[in-house]
Amino acid sequence: MDKKRACKHKYVLKLYVTGQTPNSVRAIENLNKILSEEFKDMHELKIIDILENPQFAMDAKILVTPTLSSAFRGSIKRVVGDLGNREKVLSVLGLF
Amino acid sequence: MVKIRRGSQKRSARKSKLTSVNFKDGEKVLQSSQYHLRTIFDKNPDGMIVVDNKGVVCFANPAAESFFGLKKNQLLKHPFGVPAIDGEATELNILQKDGKTGTLQMRAVQIEWDKKPSHLILIHDITMIREAERLRCEVDERRKLDQLKDEFIGTVSHELRTPLATIKEFVSILLDEVPGKINVEQRDYLNITRGNIDRLGRIVTDLLDISKIEAKKMAIRKSLVDIVGVAKGSISLFKASAGAKNITLKLLFPERLPDVYADSDRVTQIFTNLIHNAIKFTPSNGKVTVEIKPGKKEIECSVKDNGIGIAPENKDKLFGRFMQIDRSAGGGPKGTGLGLSITKELVQMYGGKIWVESELDKGSKFTFTLPVLNSQTIFKEYINNGIKDAVDKGSAFSIVIISFNNFKAVFKKLGKEPVNQILSDLEETAKKTLRRVTDMVLKYKEEVVILLPDVKREDAFAVGSRIEDAVRAYFEQKKDSLGGVKIKYGIANFPDDAGNSEELIKKARDGRESISIKVSPFKSKQR
């Protein structure tokens, strides 16, 4: 990936979780790991707790948590689960 | 979908016939297998969805629709997400309509759908399982905490009291002149020392009492208390000290008293504290009267003396901790200042009130109330105690509630007395099926409730089915007079089905395990 080009655009990531359930916590941990190792400086992460902000979840049509929605250069991808499968996450988000 | 090609018309008639027979058979087989697949798909309690490589739903079964609360046309083309899980399965949370969080188990497998790489996702509801686990954890935590508190209090008690015992005994040995004679001055000082050791001992006792009350505020043991008996017991403790001052001790009580639900030791403590004070602050030849008055909502108990009374400015501070009014007139050993505050905490623990009326040099009257509990509160108390015991012992508690499925109709048809009779009979019937001393049956309004301490969920069902058989047999006998009566029963278990008494009762009242027994004069009972 062209680093120069990549720096201009950022991945806008929204991770939807439910309070402090074990899989929510795991998803946050896994995501932070992936982000710090693969997406340094290339991302913007917002963690949205659907218990506190159910409206955001409804607007975004979130069915289950954890759900990670990633917007990059206009293309929106969505990943579901605890994000433990790093290759899958990366391949869906478009980073090979 | 598989397409069937019809045989060409130009073929021989026999072949056509064969082909058309094959075709008919083929179609039947196909329809049959389609029907099977459809059934598996439609009736599956687990949700099944297919998402494409963009994470959009392209197929969903009815169970999935109900999980997500969406109709098929809303669910199709709805974004879901591409599963990215480590291993075979993962847990997801879903926000249910009532605002509660549900837990789902998701398994995903890669498939080809319409020639495109997709995922087949299976969704299994594990909300109840997780809930039961969480409750069990909470129960374990509570139990461990209670245990820690108990151990702490026991250790502190020992650490404080042992040195006191040593000091006291040596002082006593000196006073008894065991190692040698002592002079008047030495005796005086040693007596003072001994008095203070006793005082310290009482303070330790009071402090431990307070910490026990603080620790156990959530877990008060209650049972039916004979208030008059308790009052008599307290009074008898003071016969000697009252006699020494020639104080008359009197007890007034009515013939009939409603039931009070409390811990008799604690109520004894309340009476004892108040009578002790009354005697202490009443001069010789005085009078101390304990009176118990019944009431509709509460029982009023009072301890009245004609002693020195309390100054108005002190009345408000009386129940505070470490409060000691100048006791120069009181005589006797100095108190700890904690007695009344502990008394107040105890009274309030039972939902009662305590107050004082007093006039200097005329006397004082301390009154406290204990709420009369109606059957509803007592019923809940029994259930609460069952749960508390289960928590303390790390075991379980089950209840079975038998009720009328069609109470209003039955009541209308048969009338009050027969309905009460049925309930009494059901109570008796249930009682006979119980095998342990600790099992209990209660009649409560239009229900018969069976309490099963230490009984796990599976075993509760065994009991339930024994009761069911007994109830059926009862109705078999009475079928001529009790046609049309429908009985249902439900079973609920702590901690597997519910975490507190409200939930437990609710689940047993309208739980999924309700089984109906309908009795009609002509047909035999059926579920």
Place this chain on the structure above:
Amino acid sequence: MAKKILVIDDEPELVRAITVRFEASGYKAIPAFDGQEGIAKAKKLKPDLILLDIIMPGMDGYEVCRRLKADPDTKNIPVLILTASGQRDLEEKCTSAGGNIVITKPFDTEDLLASVNKFIK
């Protein structure tokens, strides 16, 4: 011949105070500072009464009491249990472990001596 009382308590100063008191009352007091020592001395010296503290490091008083009562050599020796806690269920625990009476610390000397007189063989 003076009666023998075995005093089992992990507080040496309290044991000493009790010993002085007992000897002044005409008994012979034998000290033991933990459960093991107590049981061994009970078997060897066959006292006429045993005074036993409940809270001790190592083997607690209940266990000592149970063992004493289970052993034919010592089961008939009366046991007075000393405890720092005044809980009612503690008393039940003590009696079910085989204790004959419970005395709460700090105790009145008269109470202690009266109980000893009552139970000593």
